[in-house]
Amino acid sequence: MEKLVNTKQKDDSTIDQDKRKFAYYPGCSLNSTAIDFNISVKNLFKALNIHFEEIRDWNCCGTTPAHNVSKEMPIALSARNLFLAKNMGLEEIICPCVSCYCKLSKASILINNKEIKSESEIKTRKEIFEVFQNMGYKTEEEFNFKVYSLVELLYKNKELIRQKFIENKNKNSINSETSTIESEILKDLKPVCYYGCVLLRTEGVTKFDNMENPTSMEEILDTVGIKSKHFRFKTECCGAILSLTHKNIVLKLSKEILDAALEAGANSIVVCCPLCQQNLDLRQSQINKHFKSKYNIPVYYISQILGLAMGLSYKDVMIDRLFVEPKFIKK
Protein backbone atom coordinates (compact mmCIF):
# COMPACT_ATOMS: atom_id res chain seq x y z
CA MET A 1 0.00 0.00 0.00
CA GLU A 2 1.30 3.41 -0.91
CA LYS A 3 2.31 5.76 1.83
CA LEU A 4 0.33 8.93 2.37
CA VAL A 5 3.46 10.83 3.31
CA ASN A 6 4.25 13.63 0.96
CA THR A 7 7.97 13.30 0.35
CA LYS A 8 8.28 16.74 -1.21
CA GLN A 9 7.11 18.34 2.00
CA LYS A 10 9.97 19.84 3.95
CA ASP A 11 10.87 17.35 6.65
CA ASP A 12 10.64 19.91 9.39
CA SER A 13 11.04 17.65 12.38
CA THR A 14 14.56 16.38 11.88
CA ILE A 15 16.01 17.62 15.07
CA ASP A 16 18.68 20.27 15.13
CA GLN A 17 20.21 18.86 18.27
CA ASP A 18 21.25 21.94 20.17
CA LYS A 19 18.79 24.64 19.21
CA ARG A 20 15.48 22.90 19.06
CA LYS A 21 13.32 22.61 22.13
CA PHE A 22 9.87 21.14 22.52
CA ALA A 23 7.10 21.84 24.96
CA TYR A 24 6.13 18.58 26.65
CA TYR A 25 2.49 17.89 27.48
CA PRO A 26 2.11 14.67 29.51
CA GLY A 27 -1.61 14.73 30.28
CA CYS A 28 -3.44 13.20 33.24
CA SER A 29 -2.96 9.51 32.32
CA LEU A 30 0.80 9.86 32.05
CA ASN A 31 0.79 11.48 35.44
CA SER A 32 -0.83 8.50 37.18
CA THR A 33 -1.79 5.14 35.65
CA ALA A 34 0.65 5.48 32.76
CA ILE A 35 3.57 6.81 34.80
CA ASP A 36 5.74 4.16 33.10
CA PHE A 37 4.98 5.73 29.72
CA ASN A 38 5.85 9.19 31.03
CA ILE A 39 9.17 8.20 32.61
CA SER A 40 10.24 6.02 29.69
CA VAL A 41 9.51 8.79 27.17
CA LYS A 42 11.45 11.33 29.22
CA ASN A 43 14.43 9.01 29.64
CA LEU A 44 14.34 8.06 25.97
CA PHE A 45 14.40 11.75 24.96
CA LYS A 46 17.38 12.32 27.25
CA ALA A 47 19.17 9.37 25.67
CA LEU A 48 18.38 10.72 22.19
CA ASN A 49 19.39 14.24 23.21
CA ILE A 50 15.96 15.69 22.41
CA HIS A 51 15.38 18.85 24.48
CA PHE A 52 12.01 19.39 26.09
CA GLU A 53 10.36 21.31 28.87
CA GLU A 54 7.07 20.42 30.52
CA ILE A 55 4.30 22.99 30.00
CA ARG A 56 3.97 24.77 33.35
CA ASP A 57 0.60 24.48 35.10
CA TRP A 58 -0.97 22.45 32.27
CA ASN A 59 -4.59 21.32 32.60
CA CYS A 60 -6.58 18.24 31.58
CA CYS A 61 -7.54 18.13 27.88
CA GLY A 62 -11.03 16.92 28.81
CA THR A 63 -10.64 13.78 26.67
CA THR A 64 -13.82 11.81 25.76
CA PRO A 65 -16.27 13.53 28.16
CA ALA A 66 -15.39 17.02 26.90
CA HIS A 67 -15.90 16.34 23.20
CA ASN A 68 -19.12 14.45 23.86
CA VAL A 69 -20.85 17.25 25.76
CA SER A 70 -19.67 20.31 23.86
CA LYS A 71 -18.02 21.28 20.60
CA GLU A 72 -16.09 24.17 22.14
CA MET A 73 -15.00 22.75 25.51
CA PRO A 74 -12.21 20.43 24.26
CA ILE A 75 -10.84 23.25 22.07
CA ALA A 76 -10.91 25.78 24.91
CA LEU A 77 -9.27 23.38 27.39
CA SER A 78 -6.48 22.56 24.94
CA ALA A 79 -6.14 26.20 23.90
CA ARG A 80 -5.08 27.05 27.45
CA ASN A 81 -2.24 24.50 27.24
CA LEU A 82 -1.16 25.90 23.88
CA PHE A 83 -1.18 29.49 25.16
CA LEU A 84 0.90 28.40 28.17
CA ALA A 85 3.45 26.83 25.80
CA LYS A 86 3.52 30.02 23.77
CA ASN A 87 4.20 31.99 26.96
CA MET A 88 7.26 29.78 27.45
CA GLY A 89 8.35 30.70 23.92
CA LEU A 90 7.60 27.23 22.54
CA GLU A 91 5.33 26.36 19.64
CA GLU A 92 6.35 22.78 18.95
CA ILE A 93 4.62 20.42 21.31
CA ILE A 94 5.18 16.74 21.99
CA CYS A 95 2.23 14.84 23.33
CA PRO A 96 2.67 11.09 23.93
CA CYS A 97 -0.96 10.39 24.96
CA VAL A 98 -2.99 9.79 21.80
CA SER A 99 -6.24 11.21 23.14
CA CYS A 100 -4.57 14.41 24.34
CA TYR A 101 -2.70 14.57 21.02
CA CYS A 102 -5.96 14.59 19.05
CA LYS A 103 -7.44 17.31 21.23
CA LEU A 104 -4.30 19.47 21.13
CA SER A 105 -3.84 19.14 17.37
CA LYS A 106 -7.45 19.98 16.64
CA ALA A 107 -7.17 23.05 18.85
CA SER A 108 -3.86 24.05 17.25
CA ILE A 109 -5.41 23.93 13.78
CA LEU A 110 -8.18 26.26 14.90
CA ILE A 111 -5.83 28.68 16.65
CA ASN A 112 -3.08 28.85 14.00
CA ASN A 113 -3.36 31.89 11.76
CA LYS A 114 -2.31 30.27 8.51
CA GLU A 115 -4.88 27.44 8.36
CA ILE A 116 -7.96 28.09 6.23
CA LYS A 117 -11.17 28.08 8.21
CA SER A 118 -14.89 27.80 7.59
CA GLU A 119 -17.29 30.48 8.79
CA SER A 120 -18.37 28.50 11.86
CA GLU A 121 -14.73 27.83 12.75
CA ILE A 122 -13.92 31.55 12.56
CA LYS A 123 -16.85 32.20 14.90
CA THR A 124 -15.72 29.54 17.39
CA ARG A 125 -12.16 30.88 17.26
CA LYS A 126 -13.31 34.41 18.00
CA GLU A 127 -15.50 33.22 20.87
CA ILE A 128 -12.71 31.20 22.48
CA PHE A 129 -10.20 34.02 22.04
CA GLU A 130 -12.56 36.36 23.88
CA VAL A 131 -12.69 33.96 26.83
CA PHE A 132 -8.89 33.98 26.99
CA GLN A 133 -8.58 37.73 26.52
CA ASN A 134 -10.76 38.17 29.59
CA MET A 135 -8.39 35.93 31.53
CA GLY A 136 -5.42 38.08 30.48
CA TYR A 137 -3.90 35.95 27.72
CA LYS A 138 -2.36 37.56 24.65
CA THR A 139 -4.36 36.45 21.63
CA GLU A 140 -3.27 39.03 19.09
CA GLU A 141 0.02 37.33 18.29
CA GLU A 142 0.87 35.15 15.30
CA PHE A 143 0.33 31.50 16.19
CA ASN A 144 2.05 28.67 14.44
CA PHE A 145 1.69 25.61 16.67
CA LYS A 146 2.74 22.13 15.63
CA VAL A 147 1.75 19.20 17.80
CA TYR A 148 3.66 15.93 17.47
CA SER A 149 2.55 12.53 18.60
CA LEU A 150 5.37 10.36 19.94
CA VAL A 151 5.25 8.00 16.95
CA GLU A 152 5.40 10.83 14.41
CA LEU A 153 8.39 12.43 16.13
CA LEU A 154 10.29 9.15 16.41
CA TYR A 155 9.42 8.21 12.84
CA LYS A 156 10.82 11.45 11.47
CA ASN A 157 13.98 10.88 13.50
CA LYS A 158 14.65 7.29 12.56
CA GLU A 159 18.20 8.11 11.48
CA LEU A 160 18.98 9.69 14.83
CA ILE A 161 17.67 6.57 16.59
CA ARG A 162 19.76 4.32 14.33
CA GLN A 163 22.86 6.38 14.96
CA LYS A 164 22.43 6.41 18.76
CA PHE A 165 21.69 2.70 18.72
CA ILE A 166 24.94 1.91 16.88
CA GLU A 167 26.91 4.25 19.17
CA ASN A 168 25.52 2.49 22.21
CA LYS A 169 26.17 -0.95 20.73
CA ASN A 170 29.83 -0.13 20.03
CA LYS A 171 30.26 1.28 23.51
CA ASN A 172 28.97 -1.89 25.14
CA SER A 173 30.56 -4.39 22.78
CA ILE A 174 33.17 -5.36 25.36
CA ASN A 175 30.69 -6.93 27.74
CA SER A 176 28.13 -8.08 25.19
CA GLU A 177 28.66 -11.69 26.25
CA THR A 178 27.01 -11.27 29.63
CA SER A 179 23.27 -11.55 29.44
CA THR A 180 21.26 -9.01 31.35
CA ILE A 181 17.51 -8.70 31.90
CA GLU A 182 17.50 -5.94 29.27
CA SER A 183 19.29 -7.96 26.61
CA GLU A 184 17.11 -11.01 27.34
CA ILE A 185 13.93 -8.97 26.86
CA LEU A 186 15.18 -7.55 23.57
CA LYS A 187 16.48 -10.89 22.28
CA ASP A 188 13.20 -12.66 23.07
CA LEU A 189 11.03 -9.93 21.57
CA LYS A 190 8.71 -10.98 18.72
CA PRO A 191 6.14 -8.18 18.79
CA VAL A 192 3.21 -6.94 16.81
CA CYS A 193 2.73 -3.17 16.65
CA TYR A 194 -0.68 -1.91 17.72
CA TYR A 195 -1.50 1.70 16.78
CA GLY A 196 -4.98 1.92 18.25
CA CYS A 197 -7.85 3.67 16.59
CA VAL A 198 -7.53 7.45 16.60
CA LEU A 199 -3.81 8.14 16.18
CA LEU A 200 -3.96 8.10 12.39
CA ARG A 201 -7.62 8.78 11.83
CA THR A 202 -8.32 12.13 13.37
CA GLU A 203 -9.85 14.49 10.91
CA GLY A 204 -7.85 17.56 10.03
CA VAL A 205 -4.66 16.33 11.69
CA THR A 206 -1.52 15.73 9.63
CA LYS A 207 -1.35 12.18 8.39
CA PHE A 208 2.20 10.87 8.61
CA ASP A 209 1.28 7.29 7.82
CA ASN A 210 -1.33 5.17 6.06
CA MET A 211 -4.44 4.87 8.20
CA GLU A 212 -5.43 1.36 7.09
CA ASN A 213 -2.03 -0.27 7.12
CA PRO A 214 0.46 1.95 8.97
CA THR A 215 4.09 0.87 9.11
CA SER A 216 5.82 3.68 11.03
CA MET A 217 6.11 1.80 14.34
CA GLU A 218 7.46 -1.29 12.57
CA GLU A 219 10.02 0.87 10.78
CA ILE A 220 11.07 2.56 14.02
CA LEU A 221 11.60 -0.81 15.72
CA ASP A 222 13.46 -2.03 12.64
CA THR A 223 16.11 0.67 13.13
CA VAL A 224 17.11 -1.03 16.39
CA GLY A 225 17.03 -4.50 14.87
CA ILE A 226 13.60 -5.63 16.07
CA LYS A 227 11.48 -7.41 13.48
CA SER A 228 7.74 -7.13 14.02
CA LYS A 229 5.17 -9.66 12.93
CA HIS A 230 2.52 -8.85 10.38
CA PHE A 231 -0.64 -7.87 12.26
CA ARG A 232 -4.17 -7.52 10.92
CA PHE A 233 -5.50 -5.70 13.98
CA LYS A 234 -3.12 -2.71 13.85
CA THR A 235 -5.83 -0.06 13.96
CA GLU A 236 -8.83 -1.89 15.42
CA CYS A 237 -10.49 -0.21 18.39
CA CYS A 238 -9.93 -1.63 21.90
CA GLY A 239 -13.19 -0.14 23.21
CA ALA A 240 -11.40 2.77 24.87
CA ILE A 241 -13.04 4.39 27.87
CA LEU A 242 -16.18 2.22 27.64
CA SER A 243 -14.11 0.13 30.08
CA LEU A 244 -15.51 2.26 32.91
CA THR A 245 -19.18 1.81 32.04
CA HIS A 246 -19.54 -1.14 29.64
CA LYS A 247 -16.66 -3.36 30.63
CA ASN A 248 -17.78 -6.50 28.79
CA ILE A 249 -17.59 -4.75 25.43
CA VAL A 250 -14.00 -3.72 26.11
CA LEU A 251 -13.01 -7.17 27.35
CA LYS A 252 -14.37 -8.71 24.15
CA LEU A 253 -12.69 -6.21 21.81
CA SER A 254 -9.39 -6.41 23.66
CA LYS A 255 -9.52 -10.20 23.66
CA GLU A 256 -9.84 -10.14 19.88
CA ILE A 257 -6.68 -8.02 19.69
CA LEU A 258 -4.77 -10.45 21.94
CA ASP A 259 -6.02 -13.37 19.82
CA ALA A 260 -4.91 -11.71 16.60
CA ALA A 261 -1.46 -11.07 18.13
CA LEU A 262 -1.04 -14.74 19.01
CA GLU A 263 -2.32 -15.76 15.61
CA ALA A 264 0.39 -13.55 14.06
CA GLY A 265 3.00 -15.54 15.96
CA ALA A 266 3.90 -12.73 18.34
CA ASN A 267 4.82 -13.01 22.01
CA SER A 268 4.25 -9.37 22.91
CA ILE A 269 2.49 -6.20 21.78
CA VAL A 270 4.08 -2.78 21.33
CA VAL A 271 1.68 0.16 21.76
CA CYS A 272 1.76 3.95 21.80
CA CYS A 273 -1.48 4.84 23.64
CA PRO A 274 -1.96 4.76 27.43
CA LEU A 275 -5.61 3.70 27.19
CA CYS A 276 -4.94 0.83 24.76
CA GLN A 277 -2.11 -0.27 27.04
CA GLN A 278 -4.39 -0.21 30.06
CA ASN A 279 -7.12 -2.21 28.33
CA LEU A 280 -4.69 -4.83 27.05
CA ASP A 281 -2.30 -5.05 30.02
CA LEU A 282 -4.17 -4.15 33.19
CA ARG A 283 -7.40 -5.78 32.03
CA GLN A 284 -5.70 -8.91 30.71
CA SER A 285 -6.42 -10.58 34.07
CA GLN A 286 -10.09 -9.63 33.73
CA ILE A 287 -10.13 -11.01 30.18
CA ASN A 288 -8.66 -14.27 31.47
CA LYS A 289 -11.28 -14.46 34.19
CA HIS A 290 -14.19 -13.54 31.92
CA PHE A 291 -13.29 -15.86 29.04
CA LYS A 292 -11.52 -18.56 31.16
CA SER A 293 -8.42 -17.99 29.03
CA LYS A 294 -4.71 -17.94 29.86
CA TYR A 295 -3.24 -14.98 28.04
CA ASN A 296 0.15 -13.89 29.29
CA ILE A 297 1.24 -11.31 26.74
CA PRO A 298 3.38 -8.35 27.86
CA VAL A 299 2.20 -5.04 26.37
CA TYR A 300 5.10 -2.58 26.10
CA TYR A 301 5.13 1.09 25.25
CA ILE A 302 7.28 1.80 22.21
CA SER A 303 9.34 4.18 24.36
CA GLN A 304 10.20 1.35 26.77
CA ILE A 305 11.52 -0.89 24.01
CA LEU A 306 13.51 1.89 22.35
CA GLY A 307 14.85 2.90 25.76
CA LEU A 308 16.19 -0.60 26.33
CA ALA A 309 17.76 -0.55 22.87
CA MET A 310 19.48 2.74 23.76
CA GLY A 311 21.07 1.04 26.74
CA LEU A 312 18.73 2.22 29.49
CA SER A 313 18.04 -0.18 32.34
CA TYR A 314 14.64 -1.85 32.68
CA LYS A 315 14.04 0.30 35.76
CA ASP A 316 14.77 3.48 33.80
CA VAL A 317 11.92 2.60 31.48
CA MET A 318 9.81 1.08 34.29
CA ILE A 319 9.23 -2.30 32.70
CA ASP A 320 8.76 -3.67 36.22
CA ARG A 321 5.58 -1.56 36.51
CA LEU A 322 3.78 -3.48 33.76
CA PHE A 323 0.98 -5.69 35.04
CA VAL A 324 1.91 -8.58 32.76
CA GLU A 325 5.65 -8.67 33.32
CA PRO A 326 8.09 -10.27 30.90
CA LYS A 327 9.29 -13.59 32.34
CA PHE A 328 12.86 -12.31 32.79
CA ILE A 329 11.97 -9.98 35.63
CA LYS A 330 12.39 -11.89 38.85
CA LYS A 331 9.99 -11.27 41.65
Place this chain on the structure above:
Amino acid sequence: MIDQDKKYLNTIRHELVTIVEPNIYYCYQCGKCTAGCPLSDVYEYQPNEVIRLIQLDKIASILNANSVYLCASCEICSSRCPQEVDIAAVMNYLRIKSWHYKQFKLSSIANFYGIFLRIVKIFGRSFEPLLILSLNLLNKNFFNDFDIAVKILKKRKIRLMPEFIKKRNEVSKIVKKYL
Protein backbone atom coordinates in the same frame (compact mmCIF):
# COMPACT_ATOMS: atom_id res chain seq x y z
CA MET B 1 -38.91 8.21 25.28
CA ILE B 2 -38.37 11.16 23.01
CA ASP B 3 -41.47 12.13 21.09
CA GLN B 4 -40.99 12.67 17.35
CA ASP B 5 -43.03 15.89 17.62
CA LYS B 6 -40.62 17.66 19.98
CA LYS B 7 -39.68 21.05 18.58
CA TYR B 8 -35.96 20.84 19.27
CA LEU B 9 -35.67 17.79 17.02
CA ASN B 10 -36.31 19.99 14.01
CA THR B 11 -33.56 22.35 15.12
CA ILE B 12 -31.16 19.44 15.58
CA ARG B 13 -31.94 17.96 12.17
CA HIS B 14 -31.71 21.29 10.41
CA GLU B 15 -28.29 22.04 11.88
CA LEU B 16 -27.16 18.49 11.18
CA VAL B 17 -27.93 18.49 7.46
CA THR B 18 -26.94 22.08 6.77
CA ILE B 19 -23.88 22.76 8.97
CA VAL B 20 -22.53 19.60 10.61
CA GLU B 21 -22.65 17.24 7.64
CA PRO B 22 -24.32 18.38 4.41
CA ASN B 23 -22.76 15.34 2.70
CA ILE B 24 -25.27 13.17 4.54
CA TYR B 25 -27.49 12.96 1.45
CA TYR B 26 -24.65 11.43 -0.57
CA CYS B 27 -24.88 8.20 1.45
CA TYR B 28 -25.90 5.34 -0.85
CA GLN B 29 -26.03 2.65 1.85
CA CYS B 30 -22.93 0.68 0.88
CA GLY B 31 -22.55 -0.41 4.51
CA LYS B 32 -18.77 0.05 4.76
CA CYS B 33 -19.19 1.99 8.02
CA THR B 34 -21.14 -0.81 9.64
CA ALA B 35 -18.74 -3.46 8.33
CA GLY B 36 -15.82 -1.76 10.09
CA CYS B 37 -17.59 -0.63 13.26
CA PRO B 38 -16.21 -2.41 16.35
CA LEU B 39 -19.46 -1.88 18.24
CA SER B 40 -21.97 -2.87 15.56
CA ASP B 41 -22.96 -6.05 17.40
CA VAL B 42 -24.21 -4.11 20.43
CA TYR B 43 -25.84 -1.26 18.51
CA GLU B 44 -29.62 -1.09 18.21
CA TYR B 45 -29.18 0.84 14.95
CA GLN B 46 -26.16 0.24 12.74
CA PRO B 47 -24.15 3.29 11.56
CA ASN B 48 -25.63 3.09 8.04
CA GLU B 49 -29.12 2.89 9.55
CA VAL B 50 -28.44 5.99 11.64
CA ILE B 51 -27.56 7.91 8.47
CA ARG B 52 -30.66 6.61 6.68
CA LEU B 53 -32.93 7.57 9.60
CA ILE B 54 -31.54 11.10 9.53
CA GLN B 55 -32.25 11.33 5.80
CA LEU B 56 -35.81 10.19 6.59
CA ASP B 57 -36.18 12.73 9.40
CA LYS B 58 -36.49 10.17 12.20
CA ILE B 59 -34.13 11.76 14.74
CA ALA B 60 -36.23 10.62 17.71
CA SER B 61 -35.75 6.92 16.92
CA ILE B 62 -31.98 7.44 16.83
CA LEU B 63 -31.90 9.34 20.11
CA ASN B 64 -33.98 6.61 21.77
CA ALA B 65 -31.55 3.87 20.71
CA ASN B 66 -28.17 3.07 22.29
CA SER B 67 -25.96 3.49 19.19
CA VAL B 68 -25.16 7.19 19.45
CA TYR B 69 -24.22 6.92 23.15
CA LEU B 70 -22.06 3.79 22.89
CA CYS B 71 -20.00 5.02 19.92
CA ALA B 72 -16.35 5.06 21.00
CA SER B 73 -15.36 7.70 18.40
CA CYS B 74 -12.80 5.42 16.77
CA GLU B 75 -13.68 7.14 13.48
CA ILE B 76 -13.24 4.04 11.31
CA CYS B 77 -16.62 4.78 9.67
CA SER B 78 -15.68 8.31 8.61
CA SER B 79 -12.23 7.30 7.41
CA ARG B 80 -13.62 4.57 5.12
CA CYS B 81 -16.73 6.30 3.75
CA PRO B 82 -16.51 6.45 -0.08
CA GLN B 83 -18.92 9.40 -0.09
CA GLU B 84 -16.98 11.29 2.60
CA VAL B 85 -19.84 11.39 5.07
CA ASP B 86 -18.32 12.12 8.49
CA ILE B 87 -20.44 9.59 10.38
CA ALA B 88 -18.41 9.92 13.59
CA ALA B 89 -19.01 13.68 13.59
CA VAL B 90 -22.75 13.09 13.13
CA MET B 91 -22.82 10.68 16.08
CA ASN B 92 -20.76 13.11 18.16
CA TYR B 93 -23.09 16.01 17.32
CA LEU B 94 -26.13 13.93 18.35
CA ARG B 95 -24.45 13.08 21.67
CA ILE B 96 -23.72 16.75 22.33
CA LYS B 97 -27.31 17.71 21.56
CA SER B 98 -28.86 14.95 23.68
CA TRP B 99 -26.60 16.05 26.55
CA HIS B 100 -27.64 19.64 25.98
CA TYR B 101 -31.37 18.81 26.05
CA LYS B 102 -30.88 16.41 29.01
CA GLN B 103 -31.96 13.42 26.94
CA PHE B 104 -28.79 11.33 27.31
CA LYS B 105 -30.18 7.79 27.30
CA LEU B 106 -27.40 5.74 28.91
CA SER B 107 -27.21 7.07 32.45
CA SER B 108 -23.99 5.26 33.35
CA ILE B 109 -22.14 7.07 30.56
CA ALA B 110 -23.81 10.40 31.38
CA ASN B 111 -22.71 9.93 35.01
CA PHE B 112 -19.15 9.32 33.89
CA TYR B 113 -19.04 12.48 31.76
CA GLY B 114 -20.62 14.55 34.53
CA ILE B 115 -18.27 13.34 37.27
CA PHE B 116 -15.16 13.55 35.13
CA LEU B 117 -15.79 17.13 34.07
CA ARG B 118 -16.68 18.21 37.60
CA ILE B 119 -13.38 16.79 38.83
CA VAL B 120 -11.53 18.71 36.10
CA LYS B 121 -13.47 21.80 37.10
CA ILE B 122 -12.31 21.52 40.72
CA PHE B 123 -8.70 20.38 40.33
CA GLY B 124 -7.81 21.39 36.77
CA ARG B 125 -6.76 17.81 36.15
CA SER B 126 -8.32 14.38 36.35
CA PHE B 127 -8.19 12.41 39.62
CA GLU B 128 -8.92 8.73 39.08
CA PRO B 129 -9.64 7.45 42.63
CA LEU B 130 -12.41 10.00 43.11
CA LEU B 131 -13.73 9.35 39.61
CA ILE B 132 -13.97 5.58 40.06
CA LEU B 133 -15.43 5.79 43.57
CA SER B 134 -18.13 8.30 42.63
CA LEU B 135 -18.93 6.44 39.43
CA ASN B 136 -19.34 3.13 41.26
CA LEU B 137 -21.58 4.82 43.83
CA LEU B 138 -23.78 6.55 41.25
CA ASN B 139 -24.04 3.48 39.05
CA LYS B 140 -24.68 1.31 42.15
CA ASN B 141 -21.90 -1.05 41.14
CA PHE B 142 -19.84 -0.77 44.31
CA PHE B 143 -17.20 -3.44 43.73
CA ASN B 144 -16.70 -2.76 40.03
CA ASP B 145 -13.00 -3.05 39.14
CA PHE B 146 -12.04 -3.75 42.76
CA ASP B 147 -9.62 -6.43 41.50
CA ILE B 148 -7.67 -4.05 39.30
CA ALA B 149 -7.73 -1.26 41.88
CA VAL B 150 -5.73 -3.57 44.15
CA LYS B 151 -3.26 -4.27 41.33
CA ILE B 152 -2.84 -0.57 40.55
CA LEU B 153 -2.15 0.22 44.21
CA LYS B 154 0.40 -2.60 44.45
CA LYS B 155 2.26 -1.26 41.43
CA ARG B 156 2.04 2.32 42.78
CA LYS B 157 0.52 3.54 39.53
CA ILE B 158 -2.03 5.96 40.89
CA ARG B 159 -2.00 9.21 42.81
CA LEU B 160 -3.75 9.02 46.14
CA MET B 161 -3.83 12.78 46.51
CA PRO B 162 -5.20 15.02 43.78
CA GLU B 163 -2.94 17.48 41.97
CA PHE B 164 -4.26 21.01 42.03
CA ILE B 165 -3.08 23.26 39.25
CA LYS B 166 -2.29 26.86 40.22
CA LYS B 167 -4.74 28.71 38.04
CA ARG B 168 -7.60 26.25 38.38
CA ASN B 169 -10.10 29.10 38.32
CA GLU B 170 -9.32 29.48 34.60
CA VAL B 171 -10.14 25.84 33.95
CA SER B 172 -13.27 26.15 36.11
CA LYS B 173 -14.43 29.05 33.99
CA ILE B 174 -13.94 27.11 30.76
CA VAL B 175 -15.73 23.99 32.00
CA LYS B 176 -18.57 26.02 33.51
CA LYS B 177 -19.08 28.02 30.34
CA TYR B 178 -19.51 25.00 28.08
CA LEU B 179 -20.97 22.31 30.36
